């Protein structure tokens with residue numbers, strides 16, 4: 260079974276306006292809201308790709324209830340822990356450019372943290388655990404470490420889709436998959452990344468440190484996959500970007516969906532990039548049809564051929 264865990268879910272409130280001027284009254288031309296948070300996005304895309312999964316994490320208040328209701332409507336299994344306080348609202352402003360304001364999230368008590376650890380302890384060898392997104396302010400990075408320790412004890416494969424210190428500390432646990440974007444990769448190595456060469460060096464270092472697969476996502480420029488035997492470079496399809504929120508999470512879901520269906524590494528990577536781009540070209544997350552339509556437009560080259 261695949262489990263996703265979102266410690267700090269969100270309701271993503273999308274506000275479209277012709278232009279947004281700070282300090283003025285702006286009128287939206289369209290608004291919508293979706294259940295969000297990285298692990299929840301992975302769950303939603305997995306489900307659209309017919310992969311059963313269970314969403315874990317903390318939810319609270321009317322916003323948390325909205326997430327639970329929406330996931331139920333989409334027939335996604337959940338095992339959330341309900342906490343006092345409100346799940347955050349993340350504002351995604353779409354004017355001439357995209358601007359995001361992510362909320363803080365509720366306080367999580369020790370009792371609720373332990374309840375989540377107890378759920379992780381129930382996972383079994385062969386399960387996959389996707390840890391997605393930032394930590395609420397009351398939860399420190401050590402909590403991600405504890406979850407990874409528990410997962411490792413049970414021989415559960417861990418996928419890490421987060422940033423900052425939590426991402427840095429994940430490396431020691433030899434995760435199955437890391438998916439940093441270019442900025443997150445730079446933060447990980449404390450450098451400014453401005454060349455393909457730097458990305459390759461950093462990706463190789465992660466593999467040398469025991470990470471099994473690394474996908475560095477490069478938005479419209481595609482992605483690079485690192486594995487001990489091969490480096491694959493993907494060009495993303497071209498299209499009109501309607502929403503880049505969740506594109507990276509869709510990549511994670513696409514890769515896992517193909518992997519559990521026993522695809523080759525190249526096929527899984529192609530599926531992953533197609534899923535990311537299909538989300539970028541959609542209003543909400545990608546659909547299965549959207550992914551399939553783009554598969555033939557993803558170009559993949561082995562590293563020695565790409566340089």
Ligand SMILES: Nc1ncnc2c1ncn2[C@@H]1O[C@H](COP(=O)(O)OP(=O)(O)OP(=O)(O)O)[C@@H](O)[C@H]1O
Nearest residue numbers: 440476477478479481495504505506507508535536
């Ligand atoms: N402009 C675009 N054109 C085509 N494909 C895109 C575009 N932007 C994103 N994608 C697809 O989505 C993938 C992930 O994008 P990106 O690198 O922006 O992820 P991210 O920063 O993790 O996103 P998020 O945090 O919003 O989920 C890319 O590798 C690509 O396949």
Ligand SMILES: O=P(O)(O)OC[C@@]1(O)O[C@H](CO)[C@@H](O)[C@@H]1O
Nearest residue numbers: 269295296297349361392393505
């Ligand atoms: O604040 P975090 O946890 O880093 O990111 C949260 C978030 O921006 O990530 C998802 C897209 O990847 C959105 O659904 C959500 O709003």
